[in-house]
């Protein structure tokens with residue numbers, strides 16, 4: 026374990042959370058994924074400087090940290106939009122028309138899966154089953170799961186995020 | 192909570208060296224229980240085609256080229272990563288495994304652009320040799336050929352992702368022998384690539400010691416010395432087992 | 442905590458419960474939550490407070506009651522009146538009815554097969570206890586299995602009890618649990634680990650999530666018993682990050698168990714020490730595979746490695762490691778309490794006990810059911826599941842997710858057990874059952890799963906990394922009406938190659954959805970290829986072969 030920890034990249038309070046997560050795991054290398062979760066919870070995505078900071082403190086090679094961050098699809102290296110709309114594309118939701126919902130959003134807003142609208146208002150994401158299969162098709166709006174969604178429902182919610190001016 | 196982590200990784204369970212006898216392609220052979228099927232086969236001049244394995248590096252069983260039939264096993268087993276056992280009956284050349292090897296090599300050729308005529312390793316490439324040995328004369332699968340980049344930012348060395356077969360030899364040699372761990376793998380599935388540091392240009396890598404071992408172990412022309420012309424790059428890997436022993440003795 | 446204290450606590454808590462004339466259980470699991478369960482629960486609380494009846498009526502937020510399609514669900518005890526689709530507006534009416542007869546228009550028949558044909562072991566507490574209450578779990582005889590094990594039995598005896606029960610792994614492979622435990626118990630290592638696999642990656646499966654959300658203490662108890670049996674003192678739960686509620690409840694339960702002395706050192710005044718940590722997954726299906734899972738717990742890329750060596754001998758950080766699925770561990774406390782023989786008396790010769798299935802797709806009663814092994818598919822789908830909505834025709838049942846297959850109507854009377862499912866080209870898998878009717882195109886379904894495998898492939902071995910995209914491409918060609926018979930031949934050939942040469946289970950089983958649809962629905966493939974038409978009307982092609990909608994990749 027290195028004695029001197031590198032300083033956080035900025036005096037942003039959120040680094041305290043990251044430090045706490047690393048301390049909780051004794052700065053052990055195996056904590057990498059847990060710490061990346063903490064970074065994403067705090068900052069919304071994994072910035073390069075955050076990855077470097079974590080690599081330094083856990084004494085991990087940078088390529089290993091980058092390799093882990095890109096292997097797991099839950100992590101994102103790009104900032105997400107203000108709102109997130111996650112369409113479940115698990116089997117149950119697919120059978121019940123999740124594909125149509127995605128097509129409709131793409132048609133209407135020009136935002137595809139994994140993309141963020143130009144003004145940064147919302148990101149369209151997909152998930153492999155959110156565990157609400159009995160309510161298929163399921164959509165998660167900013168963390169809230171909604172069941173039995175139609176393309177119209179989704180468009181409506183997104184329009185509300187835009188303040189109805191689309 | 193973390194105290195239990197402060198111990199060293201345990202080595203694979205290896206009992207005291209015991210001699211085991213087995214049959215490979217009908218021939219009675221023997222080795223110790225620390226040896227793999229591949230090692231024992233090679234000692235007895237039985238050749239098994241391989242790609243990802245390299246003497247001196249750990250075995251990861253990734254490429255599946257060395258798959259052999261073992262009587263009583265439910266599946267084909269990688270010779271490079273399977274320890275021998277008493278009474279094993281191994282077959283290394285059945286039509287079934289030969290056919291599978293050929294198809295795996297074809298999949299590699301279809302996956303990326305391995306256009307040999309313009310490659311620095313032409314004539315000295317392990318993939319090319321493998322294809323020749325296995326009698327690959329056409330590719331039955333449609334070509335994917337994604338356009339991948341070539342990183343030539345390093346003063347002397349370069350990487351052409353189009354020719355990478357993802358054997359992870361560079362990753363292992365850099366970690367296990369050089370101790371730099373400049374290389375790792377990024378992303379996953381068909382998008383998997385080898386990566387230096389934080390996906391920076393190789394030339395800007397902070398960890399690279401410029402030792403050039405990765406170039407030497409790369410089976411194709413993916414990692415190259417700059418300034419090599421087509422067909423000019425020959426690689427040396429014999430130094431590895433020696434290096435490994437030296438490191439272990441330190 | 443010692444046995445006497447436990448009894449005392451149970452006694453006190455159940456007396457308190459029984460002092461209420463009525464107990465209103467509102468489902469607070471993820472399914473009913475997303476249909477508004479929380480609003481219903483607080484509406485009940487407000488209304489009861491307003492009427493000043495807080496001494497008389499209790500409101501409880503419980504785990505999943507199973508019938509998610511009818512959510513939000515409410516069950517009123519002691520009468521066991523079941524209500525479905527309850528909204529906050531119905532609350533006053535239900536309270537009014539408490540001393541009279543039930544509210545007709547909302548009530549569900551408790552004699553309906555959905556409830557009456559189930560046999561609940563793992564789900565015995567779901568919907569009955571409050572997941573966040575340790576006391577509730579203890580009243581339901583929780584932790585008595587653990588106490589019996591560590592105070593009255595030797596580790597060997599515990600392993601023997603598991604062997605006697607005939608329990609097989611519920612994570613997909615069906616490996617005999619007793620045998621796995623005894624291997625780890627015998628393995629030498631000065632440190633051992635127990636891991637609960639809660640990655641639940643099969644899309645369409647949500648029983649592990651439900652068990653964790655509804656009865657988290659059950660998993661803690663199961664792990665502790667397993668740890669005692671194999672000689673481990675530390676455990677990990679590898680839980681998907683996509684299940685925030687399960688994470689929250691399990692964390693809370695671990696804290697409660699620690700405080701009550703069911704986790705920690707010298708548990709129940711014995712020599713047994715055990716602690717549990719949660720590790721979150723991060724969106725990689727392959728991490729359900731045990732060697733990838735261990736790599737992930739160690740903080741690395743989730744790439745599998747060749748087995749042997751098996752985790753039982755060479756697991757986390759090289760030490761012997763027992764890996765069991767959530768549902769497998771969920772059976773353990775009950776087996777210890779009621780005995781292995783009791784468990785073995787349920788089910789069939791080859792598959793003992795019960796299995797939880799997640800019903801989804803074109804079926805009336807979507808939700809969770811737990812049934813004895815050996816029941817027929819028809820009973821599950823048509824009796825318990827209520828059949829196909831809107832009078833559609835049953836076409837196929839998908840089990841086992843991306844590693845499983847599609848079972849056609851001719852096998853509806855087949856018993857559900859490990860062997861029978863394998864015989865028809867599918868697998869038990871983790872228990873997701875997705876019903877499809879005429880509106881599903883089987884080629885499209887196969888393409889869907891291949892797309893799944895392609896994006897979830899870890900990229901380490903050639904056949905899976907390079908083979909699944911090739912198969913996906915051919916399937917896309919077929920659904921676009923651009924394929925030839927030669928493409929179909931290459932597809933079949935690739936199935937064989939990828940299945941037999943891949944490193945891990947993901948690649949090895951990735952061809953199953955294609956193989957099973959080819960076996961039972963080949964004419965649909967042919968129709969796409971020869972007539973350029975999709976019998977189910979899902980894939981729509983223009984004459985030029987260009988796709989209008991539905992089938993673009």
Ligand SMILES: Cc1cc2nc3c(=O)[nH]c(=O)nc-3n(C[C@H](O)[C@H](O)[C@H](O)COP(=O)(O)O)c2cc1C
Pocket residue numbers: 609610611612613614615616638639640641642643726727728729730731764765766767769770871945946947
């Ligand atoms: C690709 C792949 C994904 C898997 N996903 C899961 C999973 O999500 N949950 C699970 O319990 N087992 C999963 N398994 C099975 C596990 O590897 C392992 O067999 C199981 O956890 C053992 O527990 P059991 O004996 O209690 O079933 C998966 C296997 C493979 C090959």
Ligand code: SF4
Pocket residue numbers: 727744745897898899900901902903905906943944945946947948949
């Ligand atoms: S079969 Fe697929 S997931 Fe498994 S090791 Fe090979 S590439 Fe990775």
Ligand code: FES
Pocket residue numbers: 113114115116117118119153154155156157158159161162163644645646
């Ligand atoms: S398939 Fe969408 S929630 Fe499970």
Ligand code: FES
Pocket residue numbers: 240241242243244251252253254255256257258269270271272
């Ligand atoms: S040489 Fe054995 S798997 Fe690659």
